[in-house]
Structures are given as structure tokens and as C-alpha cells.
Amino acid sequence: MSLVPARPHAADTQEAVRERVQPTLLRVGAKRELKQPSAAAEIARDGDVIEIDAGIYDGDAAVWRQHRLTIRGVGGRAHLRADGAQAEDKGIWVLKGNDTTIESVEFSGAMVPDRNGAGIRLEGAGLTVRDCSFHDNENGILTGANPESDVVVEHSEFAHNGFGDGYTHNLYIGHVKSFTLRFSYVHHALVGHNVKSRALENHITYNRIMDGNDGRSSYDIDLPNGGLSFVIGNVIQQGPATENPTIVSYGAEGLQHPVNELYFVNNTVVNDRPAGGRFLFVKDAAQAVRIVNNVFSGRGDVLSGPGELRNNVLVSKRDFVDPANFDYRLRAGAAAIGRGVDPGSARGFELRPSEEYSHMAKKRARNNSGKLDAGALEYRREH
Numbered sequence: 001m002s003l004v005p006a007r008p009h010a011a012d013t014q015e016a017v018r019e020r021v022q023p024t025l026l027r028v029g030a031k032r033e034l035k036q037p038s039a040a041a042e043i044a045r046d047g048d049v050i051e052i053d054a055g056i057y058d059g060d061a062a063v064w065r066q067h068r069l070t071i072r073g074v075g076g077r078a079h080l081r082a083d084g085a086q087a088e089d090k091g092i093w094v095l096k097g098n099d100t101t102i103e104s105v106e107f108s109g110a111m112v113p114d115r116n117g118a119g120i121r122l123e124g125a126g127l128t129v130r131d132c133s134f135h136d137n138e139n140g141i142l143t144g145a146n147p148e149s150d151v152v153v154e155h156s157e158f159a160h161n162g163f164g165d166g167y168t169h170n171l172y173i174g175h176v177k178s179f180t181l182r183f184s185y186v187h188h189a190l191v192g193h194n195v196k197s198r199a200l201e202n203h204i205t206y207n208r209i210m211d212g213n214d215g216r217s218s219y220d221i222d223l224p225n226g227g228l229s230f231v232i233g234n235v236i237q238q239g240p241a242t243e244n245p246t247i248v249s250y251g252a253e254g255l256q257h258p259v260n261e262l263y264f265v266n267n268t269v270v271n272d273r274p275a276g277g278r279f280l281f282v283k284d285a286a287q288a289v290r291i292v293n294n295v296f297s298g299r300g301d302v303l304s305g306p307g308e309l310r311n312n313v314l315v316s317k318r319d320f321v322d323p324a325n326f327d328y329r330l331r332a333g334a335a336a337i338g339r340g341v342d343p344g345s346a347r348g349f350e351l352r353p354s355e356e357y358s359h360m361a362k363k364r365a366r367n368n369s370g371k372l373d374a375g376a377l378e379y380r381r382e383h
Contacts, residue, residue, distance in 0.1 A: 023070075028078075029053030037071075037080065037093075038062040044069060046097070052078035052105070061087040067097040067124070073104035077133065080119075082109035091118035091142070099126040110137035115163040118142035125149040131361075135159040138168045145175035151199070152180040155361045162190030166218060173197040175225075182206050183355075183363045189217035196222040200257050202229040206357045206376075210326065211239025211272075218244040224253035226260035226286060230346075233353040233366075233376045235328055237270040238277075238298075245277025245300070251286060261288040262307070265343045266353045268328050268376040270317075271298030278304045292351070293340040295319075295328075295375030311341045313374045330379040337379045340372030 026048055028034045034043075040050045041062035048069055054076030061082065064071070080092050087094045091110045093102075100122075107119030118139040120129070125148040127141075133156065134140035140161040143151060151173055158170040169192035173179045179199035186194045186209045194209050194217050202223060209220045220236050223229050229250065238247045247269060250262050262282060269279050276299030282289050289307035296302055297315050317323040319334035330336055343351035356377055358364045366378055373379050 023047040023049050026050045027053070030055060036060045037078070041065075054078055056081055059083040059085040061085040061092050063087045063094045063096060064100065065096045068099045069097060070101045070103070071105065072102070077104050077106045077131075079106040079108070082111065082117075082137075084111075086110065086112050086117055089113055091121040091137070091139070093119070094121045094123060095127065096123050098124040100124065101128040101130070102132060103130045104132065106133040106135075107140075108134075108136045110139070112138070115165065116142065116168050119161075122149070122151070127151050129153045130155055132156045134161060134170070137161045138163045139172055140170045142172045143174045143176060145198075147175070147177055147200070149176040150178045150180075151176055153184060154180070154182045156184045157361055158184070158186045158189075158194070160188050160190060162192040164190050166191050169193045169196045170217075171195050171197070173199055175199070177201070179203070180205075183357060183361060184208075185359070185361045187212060188215040191216055191218065193217060193219045193222040195220065196224065198223075198225045198227075200227050202227055202231075204229070204231045204234060206233040206353075206355050206363055208235045208357050208359060210235070210237035211242060212237075212326065213239060214241055215239040216241045216243075218242065219246060219249045221248045222252070223250045223262075225257060226251040226255035226262075226283065227257040228259045228261050228347060230263045230265075230349060230351070231267060232263070232265045232351065233356055234267045235357055235376045236267060237326060238273055240272045240274055242273055245273065245275070246281045246304075247271060247277070247279050249281045250289075251283025252281065255283055255285055260286050261346065262286060262290070263343075263346050263351055264289075264291045264294065265351045266293045266340065266374065266376055268295045269297070270323070270328065271296075271300050273299070276300040278302075280307070281305055282307050288346070290343070290346070290351075292343045293372065293374045295336045311339060311374065313339050328375075329377045330373060330375065332379070334379065336374035338371040339374040342372070
């Protein structure tokens with residue numbers, strides 16, 4: 001007697017297909033079967049790709065539990081406008097899975113009872129954010145502590161995030177393994193800091209971090225626990241409305257990492273605070289501090305604390321192309337042209353800038369064939 005295998009249930013067949021074919025592409029949009037990103041979050045599997053049609057998604061929040069997800073807007077940015085929605089009293093998207101990539105998504109309006117609602121709340125390990133926008137949230141990105149987590153943010157904009165109490169920020173990175181911020185525009189944090197990171201290692205390179213004329217942020221960059229930190233090629237401006245006299249702070253809450261070294265190289269830092277202040281604060285006991293090839297403009301002391309100052313240039317705003325509109329490219333004849341020296345390397349990382357920020361949230365190559373200019377933006381004859 002022959003035995004005929006039973007026909008599998010349709011649901012079992014679909015399950016088997018899902019297991020064999022990875023990744024699965026899930027599409028979200030007004031004309032799709034999945035209307036909201038939260039619907040995709042309910043059914044996604046590890047490794048899936050979620051594509052969200054450009055448009056506004058009001059009142060939708062989600063918890064993403066899967067690992068290795070890629071979530072991206074297509075045809076433009078997908079705008080997650082909270083409109084009162086939140087996940088777990090934490091924010092618009094709560095990421096519990098590891099190794100998430102998010103591209104071309106806009107987050108706004110995150111508010112929660114604890115007043116620290118985030119566009120993205122990271123609880124898993126590993127996040128890459130690319131070409132995204134975070135504005136008018138209580139925090140832009142807020143991460144927990146995870147020694148296995150690497151966080152990378154690039155080509156993105158953060159603006160007007162913060163509750164206004166000084167404890168919420170445009171970017172707040174907890175105790176993670178590493179934090180990289182590059183080619184991004186971070187501005188107008190509401191009373192809090194534009195960039196705050198407690199990471200073991202920080203790479204803050206080729207960004208525009210500023211207040212403009214009316215911003216009220218505290219520190220532009222706050223590295224409260226030190227760490228191995230490379231701050232290279234950034235355009236940094238403190239506005240006249242800030243109450244904090246310090247622009248960049250390192251170790252203010254105590255140096256807590258095995259390696260506490262700061263390499264502050266080829267940045268352009270402008271202080272528009274009428275009373276002046278200090279461009280950098282560095283906590284005593286930092287193991288190494290190199291401050292090389294920077295351009296400083298405005299009133300204030302360059303450094304409070306220990307550090308090696310080498311080949312930095314103090315300039316007036318007349319040396320910039322259009323300082324009233326925050327164009328800090330060097331004008332012909334500027335004192336910073338050709339004033340740089342080779343900053344060498346540290347911990348295997350080349351300190352000489354190879355790129356520069358291009359507005360907005362873009363990059364362009366920097367000419368390394370000739371004499372190095374001081375500051376974040378090299379002199380170009382085009383202007």
C-alpha cells in the first residue's frame with residue numbers, strides 16, 4: 001500500500017517560502033496592502049527590507065524587534081509625523097533588534113509623558129541612519145547603553161529637537177561601543193546639546209553643527225565621559241542666544257573610559273556669543289589632547305584645561321566669504337590659507353582631513369596635494 005503525503009496547509013507553505021527566500025521585501029504606502037509602517041513591524045522577519053513610499057504617515061508609531069532590518073523611504077522621504085502617537089512611552093520608533101539600517105525617513109513630533117520622546121529610541125545593538133531628518137521631537141535619536149553597539153549617522157539633519165529642559169538633545173548617544181557622525185547638519189537644539197555622546201569611541205567628522213542667529217542650544221558638542229574622540233573637519237558655530245559659554249566640552253561629567261584622548265583637528269569654530277566664553281573645555285587627567293590646525297573666530301579663550309595647541313589660527317569674520325549667512329569658506333588672502341601642518345595619526349587613524357562638509361548634509365573631497373589650509377573648509381578660487 002502506497003502512502004501519499006498529506007498536502008501542507010497554505011500557511012505552512014508560506015512559512016517555508018519565507019524561511020527559504022531571504023530577505024523579503026515589504027512595501028508600505030497608501031496604495032499598498034500595508035498602509036502604515038507599524039503594519040510592517042508586526043510581520044517583518046530578521047533580514048527583511050521594508051520600503052515605505054514617500055508621503056506623510058500621521059499618528060503611527062512602531063516597535064521593531066527584528067534583527068538586520070533595512071527600512072527606507074522610496075521616491076523621497078517617508079515622514080513619520082507622530083501627532084500624539086508613541087510606542088512604549090519612548091518615541092516614534094523603538095528599535096529592539098540589532099543591526100538596523102534606516103534611510104530616507106523623516107521623524108517629527110515625538111512626545112511622551114517623561115518628556116524624552118525620541119524619533120528613534122535604540123535599545124538593540126547597531127544602527128546606521130542615512131539621509132534622514134529629525135525635527136521638533138523631544139530627542140532626535142536617543143540610545144541606551146550597550147557595549148556591543150556601533151552607531152553611524154550620516155548625511156542627515158537634526159533640528160529643533162529638545163523638550164526645553166536641558167536634558168533632551170538633538171542627538172543623545174549613550175554608553176555604546178562607537179559613535180560616528182559625518183556629513184550631517186545638526187542645529188538649533190532646544191536648550192539641550194546639539195550632539196551629546198557617552199560612547200567609548202567617537203568619530204565626529206565633516207559636519208555643520210550650529211545655532212544660527214536664534215538657536216539656544218547649550219554645548220554644540222558634549223562628550224561628557226571622554227573616550228577616544230576624533231573631532232575633525234567640522235564647521236561649528238555658537239549663536240548669540242545661548243546661555244552656555246562653552247562650545248565643545250570633553251569630560252565634564254568625569255572621564256570614565258579606559259582611553260580618554262581628544263584629537264580636535266581642522267575645525268572652524270565661530271563664537272557669536274556677545275560675552276564670549278571658551279571654545280573648548282577639557283577635563284584634567286585626559287591622557288592626550290591635540291588641538292591642531294583649527295580656525296577660531298570670536299571672543300573667548302581657546303582652551304580651558306590640558307592640551308597641546310599647535311598651528312591654530314585666530315581670525316576675524318572678514319576672513320570668511322559670507323559670515324552673515326554662515327558661509328565660513330576662506331576668502332582670498334585669509335590668514336588660515338596654507339597655515340596647516342601635517343597632524344599625523346593617532347591610534348591608527350589619519351588626522352589629516354580628506355573631505356569637507358558641503359551644505360546641506362553633503363560632502364566633497366578636499367585637495368591634499370598642496371599646502372594644507374587651517375580650518376574645516378579649504379580655500380577655493382571659485383569664490
